[in-house]
Amino acid sequence: MPPRLYTWINGKCRTDDGGGMETAFVEIYVDDLKRSVQEWTDGFGFRQVATARCDAGGWASAALRQGRIGLVLTQGFLDEHPAQLYVSLHGTGVAHIALRTPDADAAHAASLAAGARPAPALDSLRGSRAGLCVAAFGDVVHSYVDDATARDVTGVAAALLHDDQTPEAAGPGLTRVDHFAVCLASSRLDAAVAFYRDALGFREIFQEFITVGPQAMRSRVVQSPSGLVTFTIIAPEPDAVPGQIDDFLKQHGGDGIQHVAFASDDAVSAVRTLTDRGVRFLRAPGSYYELLTQRVTPKSAPLPSCASGTC
Template identity: 45%
Template sequence: MNIGAVDHVEFYVGDAQQAAFYLCTAFGFRVRGQAGPETGHVDRRSLLLSQGGIDLVLTSALSCEHPAAEYVTRHGDGVANIAFEVTDAAGAFDAAVEQGAAVVEEPEVHRRGGTEVVTAGVSGFGDVAHRFVQRTGDRADFLPGVMEIFAADPEESEQLLHTVDHAAICLPAGELRPTVAYYERVFGFRQIFEEFIEVGDQAMDSKVVQSASGEVTFTLIEPVTDRRPGQIDTFLERHGGAGVQHLALLTDDIVTTVPAMEARGVTFLETPDAYYDELTDRLGRPDLRLEDLRRTNVLVDRDHWGQVFQIFTQSMHVRRTFFWEVIDRHGARTFGSGNIKALYEAVAREKTPA
């Protein structure tokens, strides 16, 4: 199965227009298209948001029969579909179903002019599905015959973010290994990293799986049940099962991007000064200036190939579940134990009550 990059991520949300307003205002996305009653789809409202190489689809149910209605009732707003670029959507679909994936969307061909898009969908983890997307022709025509694409915005937009770097996924205890095996068998992913993380009297187990192309990466996390419940347990309880805890978006200049996003209204988690006081002794000299990291609250870790810089937003979700990460890679390819532990501790620092 030839999986390329993440084609798009679809969120099911209670109010697509309200969610789009926040992402456009705070993160710099632009609304590029829509689907809904105006395009012949009376059961939903979908908005296409884009920035750099990132495409997000926000879908709200206009009918209780649309799957977004049940999803939002159970989980609140969240990631419902992570779509994969493929060279043969129907072939990928057949191969996945043969390996045990459940059918979510039968193969369908969408054509307009010289553009053709073939889609098909199968089950992933929890209530999250994966859509295979095969594109021929003009990529700007996102989904011919379904999505109405707006005229290009004459105003130049600031490109703060470029691609989806990875998704972090919380799984109920006992589901980590079976989920890894599922992604290896069904999608041809491989495990590239694993780590058992202890923070005080809490602990979690994690494994990172990646597509053969190296362009789709999932960090899979499960709680350890013989320790005190922690933020993974809290996510699973509030979300109502397995789900995407955060999406990491790649930038090429994190110490510029973070203040720009803060000026737009994004609130990031704060990092204690002690973290930076001990940073050089722990990791050596960072590629970015220590004073810039301290000023922006950016975390840093390293692996065999280089360094990685990251920061997490406070959750704007009413259940305090989903949040975002901004990440800047300086050669680093994977996730060191310091990164995963930093994520765990960063979320624990957010003390906002539910």
């Protein structure tokens, strides 16, 4: 692999070959760790690579891997633990996204200089360089890690920084995190886009105004310079009839991540395998696929397979 040169300019990471930031792992706060691990391993085909428990601190975690996807599941047992507080407010959900960068210290410093708010260190990563965290939106936090961090930190997530990331020999074939879908109140959409642009050096690559009958929403997509970390940020149109985004914000108790999308080299095969493993998929209305061809051209999976529920 050719060497990469990295420079931080006005808070933005520039590289000579488009490399750089990627998702190191995603931490999900859960209400039942044992059940959640079973769902991700038996249903989605992840393998467990590490566990940790701290009775005095009131938490337990498990690290899971599939391809380049790293997950940390954390349950809090004490009322004051962040995981327990999160679950009591929002239910099970994504609370922490670790971003791997060429230079975690520089990335963290640049984010703070650009106005990002510092966030406390998390139990999933421990060590002298484990506190490189910033607040993102809602109760979601980003941490920065790099090769030096991987050598320094301990904690359950450290296993994911050292673990083999080659594709699994068998299983559903999920390879990496494709994107995160974020739902925000309409008044915070512009600020969220500005945060990722100014504090993390992302660029806005797409925006769209979507109407579904009397419902409407705004969608803006930001992406890291590497192209490997993408957030689709969605907010309801305040003057429209309330729809699914409003429902999420109400049920979740505020801004948060609605879903995490996983990539696969063969989406149709992955869905079939996951279905056989007991994973249930939502059915999209037929009109979705009829309108889809007006927006994108599928590169691999044929639309008839998707519309029939096998994709």
